[in-house]
Amino acid sequence: MGLRVICEYGGMADVAVRRVDFGYFVRPAEETGTGRPRVEPCLGYVVDHPQGMLLFDTGMGSHPEVDAHYRPRRAGLREALALIGAQIADLRVAANCHLHFDHCGGNPLLGPIPVFVQGAELDIARQTQDYTLPELIEGSRFEPVTGEVEVLPGVFLMPTPGHTDGHQSLIVRRADGAVILAGQSHDTAAQYAADQLAWRARRDGHGQPLPDIPNWIDTLQQLDPRVVYFAHDRSVWTP
Numbered sequence: 362m363g364l365r366v367i368c369e370y371g372g373m374a375d376v377a378v379r380r381v382d383f384g385y386f387v388r389p390a391e392e393t394g395t396g397r398p399r400v401e402p403c404l405g406y407v408v409d410h411p412q413g414m415l416l417f418d419t420g421m422g423s424h425p426e427v428d429a430h431y432r433p434r435r436a437g438l439r440e441a442l443a444l445i446g447a448q449i450a451d452l453r454v455a456a457n458c459h460l461h462f463d464h465c466g467g468n469p470l471l472g473p474i475p476v477f478v479q480g481a482e483l484d485i486a487r488q489t490q491d492y493t494l495p496e497l498i499e500g501s502r503f504e505p506v507t508g509e510v511e512v513l514p515g516v517f518l519m520p521t522p523g524h525t526d527g528h529q530s531l532i533v534r535r536a537d538g539a540v541i542l543a544g545q546s547h548d549t550a551a552q553y554a555a556d557q558l559a560w561r562a563r564r565d566g567h568g569q570p571l572p573d574i575p576n577w578i579d580t581l582q583q584l585d586p587r588v589v590y591f592a593h594d595r596s597v598w599t600p
C-alpha cells in the first residue's frame with residue numbers, strides 16, 4: 362500500500378485529532394547536547410475516527426532507575442485520557458511510534474485493544490538489553506506490521522526510521538489535507554522545519570552542498586501536510 366493509495370483517498374472532514382498530555386520529564390544535561398538539562402513534554406494523540414477512536418502513544422512507563430534518571434512528572438493513561446473526556450473503553454486501536462519507555466508506558470492497561478507497531482521495532486525491543494522496560498513489551502497485545510499500513514480508513518502508519526530503526530508516524534487524511542503525527546521522527550518542530558526547508562531546496566534544484574535529510578521527508582511532504590505534531594514538543598509545524 363503506497364503513497365498513491367493515500368493520495369487517492371478522498372479524506373474526511375470529521376476526523377478530529379486531539380492531544381493527550383502525559384506530563385513531562387527532565388532530560389539530563391549529558392543527553393541534550395547543550396550542557397543544560399531540558400524539560401520535555403510527553404504527548405500522545407487521539408484520532409476520533411467514525412469507525413472508532415485510535416490512540417497514538419500511551420505515555421511514560423515507571424521504574425525506579427528510569428524515574429531517578431529522567432525525573433518524570435507523569436500523568437497515567439487513564440488520567441491523561443480523562444483530561445480530554447475520553448477513557449480506555451472508548452479506544453478501538455492503538456499504536457506506538459516506537460517502544461522506548463516514554464511512548465508505550467500505558468500499553469499494559471489496554472487489555473485486548475490491539476497495538477500496531479513496526480515488526481522491526483518490536484524485534485529490536487525484544488532483543489536489545491535496556492532498550493525499554495520489558496514489562497511494557499510483555500504486557501502489550503501487539504499487531505506487528507511492515508511498512509505502510511492503513512489501520513482505519515484514511516489513517517495510515519508509515520515508517521520514519523531515524524530515532525530508532527523501527528520508528529513510525531501516523532498520517533490522517535482529511536478533506537482539508539493531511540494531519541501527521543510524527544512521534545519522535547524529530548525532537549522538535551524546528552528540526553522538522555529545517556529538514557522541510559532542505560527538502561524544498563533539493564526540489565528546487567539548489568546547488569550542493571545541502572544537508573542530508575531522511576528519504577521519507579519527501580513522502581510526507583507530498584501528502585501536503587496541514588499540520589505536523591510531535592511527541593516531545595508542544596510546537597507544531599505548519600506550511
Ligand SMILES: [Zn+2]
Nearest residue numbers: 461463464545
Ligand atoms: Zn521519546
